[in-house]
Each structure stands twice: as structure tokens, then as C-alpha cells.
Amino acid sequence: MSGRATRGFLLALVGVVFAAPIDPLRAQDPEAEARSTLDGVYTAEQAERGRQSYMKACTECHALAWAVGDVVRSWEGASLYGFFDVMTRTMPESNPGSLRRREYVDIIAYMLQVNGMPPGEQALSTGSSRLRQIIFRWSDTP
Ligand code: HEC
Numbered sequence: 001m002s003g004r005a006t007r008g009f010l011l012a013l014v015g016v017v018f019a020a021p022i023d024p025l026r027a028q029d030p031e032a033e034a035r036s037t038l039d040g041v042y043t044a045e046q047a048e049r050g051r052q053s054y055m056k057a058c059t060e061c062h063a064l065a066w067a068v069g070d071v072v073r074s075w076e077g078a079s080l081y082g083f084f085d086v087m088t089r090t091m092p093e094s095n096p097g098s099l100r101r102r103e104y105v106d107i108i109a110y111m112l113q114v115n116g117m118p119p120g121e122q123a124l125s126t127g128s129s130r131l132r133q134i135i136f137r138w139s140d141t142p
Contacts, residue, residue, distance in 0.1 A: 036137035037080070040120020042109035047119060050110030053103045057092050064114075072115045076138060080124075081131035084108060101126045 035041060054067070075083050088104050090096050099107075105126045113119060116139060125131065 034133045036135050037112050037117040038137050038139060039134075040118050041080075041122075041134050042112055042119055042124040043122065044113070044119040046106050046109040046123045047113040048110075050103075050106035050108070050113075053099065054107050054110055057099055057103075058107070061093065067111045068114050072111055072136070073138065075136045078136055079132045080108060080134045080136070081128055083136070084128075084131050105131075 054062075054064075072083075084104060087108070088097055088099075088101070092098065105124050109119075109124050112124075124134075
């Protein structure tokens with residue numbers, strides 16, 4: 001192969017490798033093995049603050065009951081960061097990203113709580129790398 005052809009081939013290969021995951025946010029995150037949503041990853045006070053933010057910013061379009069079930073369940077196996085990332089970039093639909101980072105994380109705590117995931121001693125962190133280390137699990141998953 002000429003130098004130019006080799007370079008073209010290598011660039012094509014890189015393209016394939018990086019294009020491979022179709023929806024990386026929902027894919028199993030290899031770094032996210034340390035903890036799951038069943039390990040008490042938020043506090044009850046945090047979930048209560050989250051409920052209040054949700055009432056203010058979200059119930060205009062999403063009923064309280066909407067937060068229970070499939071909307072969270074569809075993230076099974078993904079990290080909290082993926083959920084946080086989609087939420088902060090797209091919601092509230094009328095004004096995406098308008099809440100503080102802290103408020104979004106509190107809302108996630110609320111959504112974990114209404115889906116039966118237990119509270120714990122430590123509040124859910126707003127740090128991206130911390131959120132990446134927690135994966136969605138359900139109590140009825142083996
Ligand atoms: C102006 C209307 C509106 C507001 C306000 C709003 N949403 Fe949404 N949201 C939508 C629509 C429309 C969809 C897409 C259809 C659906 O899933 O119900 C959606 C989808 C979502 C999803 C699903 C994303 C996915 O791909 O799994 C989440 C999570 C979400 N909203 C969270 C929130 C939160 C949290 C708030 C408050 C901070 C909020 N939304 C406020 C209209 C809104």
C-alpha cells in the first residue's frame with residue numbers, strides 16, 4: 001500500500017471504531033461497576049428537594065406518576081450519568097438546561113425514590129465521574 005492509501009485505511013478504521021456504539025449513553029458503562037441504585041446512593045432529604053423541583057419545573061408536562069416505571073426502567077444497566085446528561089440537555093423541554101446542576105441531581109434522587117430504590121446516608125453527588133460510577137438496578141433483577 002502507498003503511504004496515502006495506508007493513511008486512508010487507518011482513518012477509515014478509526015471511523016469504524018468510534019462509530020460503533022449506537023447509543024453510548026444507554027450502553028453498559030464499563031467504569032460503572034462500583035455501585036448500583038440499590039445501594040442507597042441518595043438521601044431522603046435530597047429526594048424531597050427533588051420532588052419540589054419536579055413539581056415546579058416538570059409537572060406542567062409530566063404527571064407525578066410518569067416518574068414511576070418505564071421512564072427510569074429503560075435505563076437499566078446504564079449509569080446515572082447518561083440519564084443526567086439527557087435530562088440536562090433536553091429538559092424542561094420548554095427551557096432545556098435551565099435548572100441548576102444540583103436541582104437535576106435532586107430530581108434524579110426523587111425519581112430513584114419513587115421507583116423503590118432505597119435512600120442512604122450520603123447525598124447523590126453532582127460530579128460527572130461519581131454519577132458514572134452508579135448504575136441503574138432494580139430490586140427484582142437477579
Ligand atoms: C414543556 C413540556 C415539558 C417539560 C416542562 C418537561 N418535559 Fe420532560 N419530556 C417532554 C416530552 C414531550 C418528552 C418526550 C416524550 C415522553 O417521553 O414523554 C419528555 C421526555 C422526558 C424524559 C425521557 C427522556 C428519555 O429519553 O428517557 C425525561 C427523563 C424527562 N422528560 C424529564 C423531565 C424533567 C426532569 C423535567 C423537569 C425538570 C421535564 N422533563 C420537564 C416534555 C417536557
